[in-house]
Every structure is written in C-alpha cells, then in structure tokens.
Amino acid sequence: MSAEFEVKMTPKIVFDFQLYHTYHSFSGIFGILFGIGTLILAVATFGKVSASMTAVYLLFTVYLLPLQPVLLYFRAAKQAKLNPVFQKPLAYVINDEGITSAQDGNEAHIGWEQVLKVRETKYSLLLYTGKRYCSILPKECMGNQLAAVAGLIKKHVKAEQIKVGE
Structure with a gap:
C-alpha cells in the first residue's frame, strides 16, 4: 500500500496547526482558564474596585480569549507567506x-x-x-x-x- x-x-492549514498546537498545550489551556478567571473577576468585582482595575481585568480577558486566535491567524499567514x-x-x-x-x-x-x-x-x-x-x-x-x-x-x-x- x-x-x-x-x-x-496555506495560511488556513498553518493556522489550523497553530490552533491545535497552542490549545492542546499546558500554556494554551492555562491561558484559557486565566482568561475566564479574569472575566469572572471583572464581573464579580465590578463597582467594588476602581474602574482602572476592572479595565485591567477586561484587557487580560480580551487578550487571552478572543484576541489570541486572531494573533495566531496573522502569525500563520505571515509564516505561510515568508517561510521558504x-x-x-x-x-x-x-x-x-x-x-x-x-x-x-x-x-x-x-x-x-x-x-x-x-x-x-x-x-x-x-x-x-x-x-x-x-x-x-x-x-x-x-x-x-x-x-x-x-x-x-x-x-x-x-x-x-x-x-x-x-
């Protein structure tokens, strides 16, 4: 046989690999859990801590949850384009x-x-x-x-x- x-x-294939590799590693799983934790913290402490502290929690949440895959996509596209x-x-x-x-x-x-x-x-x-x-x-x-x-x-x-x- x-x-x-x-x-x-293609960028799609490289992105698919990077998503798998990132989110099946300790750091990827930790990042998701940390992102969820900062979201919970932002909601639970809203109005009890300063607005700037809530903003910091939300920034961590945005970076770790929705922004990370977007950054991975751009890295994959760059890698697919530039890697000889x-x-x-x-x-x-x-x-x-x-x-x-x-x-x-x-x-x-x-x-x-x-x-x-x-x-x-x-x-x-x-x-x-x-x-x-x-x-x-x-x-x-x-x-x-x-x-x-x-x-x-x-x-x-x-x-x-x-x-x-x-």
Whole structure:
C-alpha cells in the first residue's frame, strides 16, 4: 500500500496547526482558564474596585480569549507567506517503509518507528517525530489518498500513539 500527494501550505492549514498546537498545550489551556478567571473577576468585582482595575481585568480577558486566535491567524499567514519551505509544494510518498518528502531535489525520510504520536485536526493529520517536530499532512491535499494514509498509520503506529477524531 502506498500514497503519493503534494502539499502546498496555506495560511488556513498553518493556522489550523497553530490552533491545535497552542490549545492542546499546558500554556494554551492555562491561558484559557486565566482568561475566564479574569472575566469572572471583572464581573464579580465590578463597582467594588476602581474602574482602572476592572479595565485591567477586561484587557487580560480580551487578550487571552478572543484576541489570541486572531494573533495566531496573522502569525500563520505571515509564516505561510515568508517561510521558504512553504513557498513550493512538498511531494510526499507514504508507504510501508515510512514517510518520504521531497522538494527542490532535497529528500527526507522518516521511518515509522520515529513517529511518536499522530493527531487529527479539522484540516490535517499531524505526525509528530519530536516535541517540536511535526509533519503536517493536509486532508485536502491527500484527496482520495486519505484512506490509504490512515490505513498505513494504523498499520505502523501503535494505537495508543494515535488520537484521531477528537
């Protein structure tokens, strides 16, 4: 079994990855909880503390809850536009030996034993080979190859390392 496809990174795909990565980390979860906490604090202390203190609480709330995803989107758009690796399509071949990517005559191979975890987002499959190293495989780029890729992942990666359909 084998799957071949090309990946062209777009701001949407990079944003999807950054959202997942941010909000599935300790700091992302802490930021949400802290944002909710500052909102509760602003409401609970309204009129009991100075207006400037309430404004500080609300500023933290706005920064941590609705503004953070907006900032992530702009960072993703900038990264998709400026990162040289994202400028040209990456050709992927996924088979029983692992994952091979090629771009501009350069080729990289990842064996299945190097895949530490697999996660699914709305738009992509994420194959982590380290804490900070991840291959982003957009579903839209795989097209009808998605079932073959999923089958290869299930065949070669331990079930406890795979979390899809979250």
